[in-house]
Structures are given as structure tokens and as C-alpha cells.
Amino acid sequence: MPSAVIVEYDAAWPLRAQHLLAGVRSALAALPGADGFDYEHIGSTAVPGLGAKPIVDLQVRMPDLPSLARLTEVLAPTPFVPAHGSRPDSPGVHRDARRPGDQADDAAYEKRLFHSPAESAILHIRRADSPFARWVVDLRDWLRCHPEQARRYEQIKRALADEHAGAPDYDDYTRAKTAFFDDVRPQVRDWAAGS
Template sequence: MTTAEIEAAHLGEARKLNGQVTLVEYDPQWPQVFEREAERIRDRLGHVEHRIEHVGSTSVPGLPAKPVIDMLLIVPDSADETAYVPPLEGIGFQLVIQEPEWYEHRVLRRHGLAPSAESANLHVLSTGCPEVGRMLRFRDRLRTHSGDRELYARTKRSLSQQSWQYMQNYADAKTEVVEEILGRAGHEA
């Protein structure tokens, strides 16, 4: 994403990193933190058909990660913010990113989860969105293939040593290796 695209997607000012990414070793408490947050979300969204998945590096045992729990909320229509944003604001989530041109993607963030996790990013996509399958395929591939998990860990560690203006720049820099791994995952599907 370009700087203009990053800034346009954020509600309010996009937080700059202007430095290196801090990775920590895998913490076995991360799945428990995810489950606790997922349960809080389920309690608030009982009126909305939904599914919640733990995604991102904190969902893969043995993988270093930023201490941020990435969660995926799948709802019938992610563009219908009124169905899920107000109930989630009541438990501390704040809508921070809107990307209507990219699968109607939304991100809500909550800070101060636990000593092992600074925050949670709740990605919201619609049922049937191709990105949902892609995210889950990538997670599952890393969970079950040590060679790809190690390749991804090396890539993350190397890239984390560079200086990035935005966290999104770091994420985008991983695209080539992510696509390589997804290519192998697709051949086995």
C-alpha cells in the first residue's frame, strides 16, 4: 500500500512506526487470550450470524510475532457496520480502519488485553469473501508445515530489523514469501 492508501484507510491519523518492528517469541498464553476475547465478542454479537477465528502469527505455535492477537470476524456483510461496531465498542473495541475497496475490510482494535498481548486487531470480512479462505489456508499451512513456518519466521525476523514508516509497510514486505507459501498450500488443497 502507498502512504496515501494507508492514511486514507485509517479513521483519524494513521499511527507511524518510523522504526523497527518488535517481535517476541511465541507465548503459549496467546490462544487463551484469543479465546477470552472471542467469548466476549460472541456474547455481544448473539444477534448477528458470525464466526471468529484466531489468525496471524500469534495463532501459530512456535512462530515469533508482534504481541498483538489477530482475530478474524466473519459476518454476513462487513459493510454493515451498524450490526457489529456499536456492540463491540461497548467492550473496548474501536473501529480504526475501513477499506471498502478491498473486500469491505474493517479493523477494530482493543488495547490492554493481557501481559502477553498488547492489543487485538479484529479484522472483519463478509461470509464468502475469498480473503477469508486465504487467511485460514495460510494459518493452517504454517501450523502443519515446519519448513514453511521456519521460512516465514526467518523472513519476519530479517524484515523486523529494518526501519518502516508504517506497520503496513512491514506487512507488505512479507507478501512475496506469503504468496510462495500459499502457492504450496494451494497445491495440496
């Protein structure tokens, strides 16, 4: 996995996300309760005008997480395969990090991570009650409504990408973005509570 490279926003990203989510939705229809799952385009590629790594992030929220083996079997018709991370401590592979102020039990942070190198896409499968799943949607929507903050975030990402250029992966880049998230979290929470 190469180091992070930030490119200009591509209007085709949401269309790719819709196409990939349609395939995922069709595959996950084999699971009980699939009608109640939430399918979402998340991350920077879901914010119009925001420069990003050209990797589309998708999220599925469901009440309970099936085993990795079961999800791998069900997702076999799609281009998604399990993602294992670049390092043993790669962030966000098996579980998400608890954010300051989160009240959920540890099990709510478990996740299943898949990727499609051919499609340049990542699929995050999280529990419906995951605070992190709610956070990424709130952050996406807040950035959509606050273009000045989206520009600020892009500037930070570009600086971090330059700082970590040549790295064998983008794990350190990903960890470094946490400072921005911690800074805006109170604003995002207040905004989401009032929406």
C-alpha cells in the same frame, strides 16, 4: 503505532484469543444470523512456536457486513474500537488486497477493522465468501502443519522487522511480507485443496 517487533512465541496467545473471541461472540449475538458466524484466531500468534508481533489477530466471518457504525455500536461492550490505519493507504483497513488467481467480485474484499490497543489485539470482520478470509485460515493451518515453513516465515519476518526498525508504523513491513505469501500461495492452495 510503533514499528514491527518480533518476539518469541507466547503460549498465552491462544488463551487471550479465546477470551477476546468469547466477548466478541457475546456482543455480536445482537446481529441477525449470529449463530452462523465463524470466530477464528488467525495470524502468526495462532501458529504454535512461531515468533510474531505480540498482537493477537482475530477474525469473524459473516454473510453480510453491517455498517461500521452498527458494528461499533454492537461491539461497544468489548474493548474493540474502529481502526483507521496509520496512513490513508494503510493495507487491510477497509478492504483486503486481491490475491493472484482470486475470482471473487470486488465487494467480497470489503471488511471492517477494529482494534484494542489495551489488549494488543486486532479484529478483522469479513464476509463469509471473502477469498482473503479463507486465505488467512488456510495459511495459518498450513504453517501449523509445516514447521519448517513456519521457521522460514519467522526468519523473513525478523529480517523485515530489522530492515524497517525505527519506522513510524509497520505498514511497509506488512507490505514486504507479501513476497513470502506470493511464494507459498501455490503450495498452500494445493495443500488446502487436498485437506
